[in-house]
Amino acid sequence: MPDLYEAEEYQRDLSESFQTKKNTVLSSHGRPPWYGENGLPLSNAFVIGIAGGSASGKTYVARQIVKSLGSTPTVVIMSQDSFYKRHTEEEMALAHANHFDFDHPDAIDMAMFADCLADLKACRQTNIPIYSFKEHQRLDQSKYLYGAAIIIAEGIMTLHDPKLRDLYDLKIFVQCDSDIMLARRILRDVKERGRSMEGVLEQYLRYVKPAFDNFVLPTARYADIIVPGSNNAVAIELITTHIRSQMNERARHFRRNISYRSVDKCLNSPSGNPEDSSLTLLLQTPQLQGIYTVLRDEKTSRQDFIFFVDRLATLLIEKAMELLPYKTKVVITPTDTECSGKELDVKHICGVSILRSGGPLEKGLQRVLSDVTIGSLLVQTDGKTGEPLLLHVMLPKCIRERHLAVDAWVFLLDAQISTAASAFMAIRTLLDHGVQQDHIIFVTFLVARTGGIHVLQSAFPKVRIICGAIDSGLRETWIEQYHSEGEGQYGNTRKAWIVEPGMGHIGDRYYL
Numbered sequence: 001m002p003d004l005y006e007a008e009e010y011q012r013d014l015s016e017s018f019q020t021k022k023n024t025v026l027s028s029h030g031r032p033p034w035y036g037e038n039g040l041p042l043s044n045a046f047v048i049g050i051a052g053g054s055a056s057g058k059t060y061v062a063r064q065i066v067k068s069l070g071s072t073p074t075v076v077i078m079s080q081d082s083f084y085k086r087h088t089e090e091e092m093a094l095a096h097a098n099h100f101d102f103d104h105p106d107a108i109d110m111a112m113f114a115d116c117l118a119d120l121k122a123c124r125q126t127n128i129p130i131y132s133f134k135e136h137q138r139l140d141q142s143k144y145l146y147g148a149a150i151i152i153a154e155g156i157m158t159l160h161d162p163k164l165r166d167l168y169d170l171k172i173f174v175q176c177d178s179d180i181m182l183a184r185r186i187l188r189d190v191k192e193r194g195r196s197m198e199g200v201l202e203q204y205l206r207y208v209k210p211a212f213d214n215f216v217l218p219t220a221r222y223a224d225i226i227v228p229g230s231n232n233a234v235a236i237e238l239i240t241t242h243i244r245s246q247m248n249e250r251a252r253h254f255r256r257n258i259s260y261r262s263v264d265k266c267l268n269s270p271s272g273n274p275e276d277s278s279l280t281l282l283l284q285t286p287q288l289q290g291i292y293t294v295l296r297d298e299k300t301s302r303q304d305f306i307f308f309v310d311r312l313a314t315l316l317i318e319k320a321m322e323l324l325p326y327k328t329k330v331v332i333t334p335t336d337t338e339c340s341g342k343e344l345d346v347k348h349i350c351g352v353s354i355l356r357s358g359g360p361l362e363k364g365l366q367r368v369l370s371d372v373t374i375g376s377l378l379v380q381t382d383g384k385t386g387e388p389l390l391l392h393v394m395l396p397k398c399i400r401e402r403h404l405a406v407d408a409w410v411f412l413l414d415a416q417i418s419t420a421a422s423a424f425m426a427i428r429t430l431l432d433h434g435v436q437q438d439h440i441i442f443v444t445f446l447v448a449r450t451g452g453i454h455v456l457q458s459a460f461p462k463v464r465i466i467c468g469a470i471d472s473g474l475r476e477t478w479i480e481q482y483h484s485e486g487e488g489q490y491g492n493t494r495k496a497w498i499v500e501p502g503m504g505h506i507g508d509r510y511y512l
């Protein structure tokens, strides 16, 4: 699945002319857990810095590494080109006349580059600027990035700043013949950056070449590996082998570790007082039990299933609404009387569903909060290992930006909590974005008493969970899967967990 973790509107809003493809490339085969059973991040992302002269082949090396890594977790290529400073009208006029020095370290916002890189390395989201080489200007848009297990930072000055050098796990310098660099630069700048050949040469002789000798080449001494600017396949293979071994050391067996734990303290607080528990079970009225009976019945038609799921979702969301802060509001009634009441006291509120089975709760949320924005997280189980993989992140704006996320309240939606591996991953993702733990309300139809709920509650004690039923069983199984390829049909088995008595696969029964 290409281009993960990118905001969709970014794709729509920016035209190809801004050459955004060079600046950031993302590829992913799913991100395995990056945190431990205590909910805290275990390891930082692996960061590679690639320096070298202009057109030496830095981007090429970065892309070849991604290609050669093959089926690896998410990789982000972050180009230092995105961090050229914002320019005044005069500076832009100088730039268009080839009289602006873009090759001096001061031309790049090193502090911002280091901050964005540090955020990504620490598994937090970041919003990087977008730079237009045609306009010689930083654009007003920014690009949201999150979730990289491997980050490749490339640019002429990536090894220049000591603060930056401290962030890299591996430092690479691309060493290329000057004539080749000049020839490549002429071709590229005329074709892609809207320049004339005379302009490119003038800029090269005035700024690019002297800066390369003074600022870029000297940083080669900080590199762990020097890679040639052409015919570098062997060097790239060596680098990928090293990265793979680093990633293997970080691999985890997360779901296996959190399932089937002792459940004595599972649903209640350590004090044993249910009131202190982070889990709220809807009052088990006959009416509620009636709804669950319809939903559990395998004979229930799809139409009835949808109807009763929507009803139940509304009840759950109404209960969840009680956990939000309210403030006093005075209104004048139609009888011209002053009346003191309440209104929500939140800056931002949104929903995030864990796909696909969180979807059936969305209608309930929209019934209660008509204009709510709902994002999504696609978490899937690796069929072979049973480990959760984060495949797609599409979050509302109030979470994507950290300064908004700290004030956001989030209804996290998933049909059931069984091993709790998906819930764990979704909560960690929200925390990485700066959402406060006690601002997360997890809404679900079912919780498996013998699943991972205990570990989830002890890792994130301030996250409130609202559910309508607690089931006693959780069974690990292998499901046969068939797919067609060419002429034939091929089958394989996939690991799955079944809640008992349960309601079957809620997402499938609702959507299929």
Ligand SMILES: Nc1ncnc2c1ncn2[C@@H]1O[C@H](COP(=O)(O)OP(=O)(O)O)[C@@H](O)[C@H]1O
Binding pocket: 052, 053, 054, 055, 056, 057, 058, 059, 060, 061, 184, 188, 229, 230, 231, 232
């Ligand atoms: N090893 C290589 N073999 C062939 N062409 C290359 C190689 N490295 C780079 N190039 C070509 O040179 C040009 C500039 O490379 P690029 O990676 O964009 O440079 P940089 O990122 O260092 O400015 C591109 O057209 C690219 O395809």
Ligand SMILES: O=c1ccn([C@@H]2O[C@H](COP(=O)(O)O)[C@@H](O)[C@H]2O)c(=O)[nH]1
Binding pocket: 053, 054, 055, 081, 084, 095, 102, 103, 132, 133, 135, 136, 137, 155, 156, 208
């Ligand atoms: O507005 C600008 C900004 C930068 N440059 C030149 O770009 C190169 C660095 O990019 P590479 O992709 O590493 O080649 C640098 O040498 C600047 O001179 C520019 O021309 N205009």
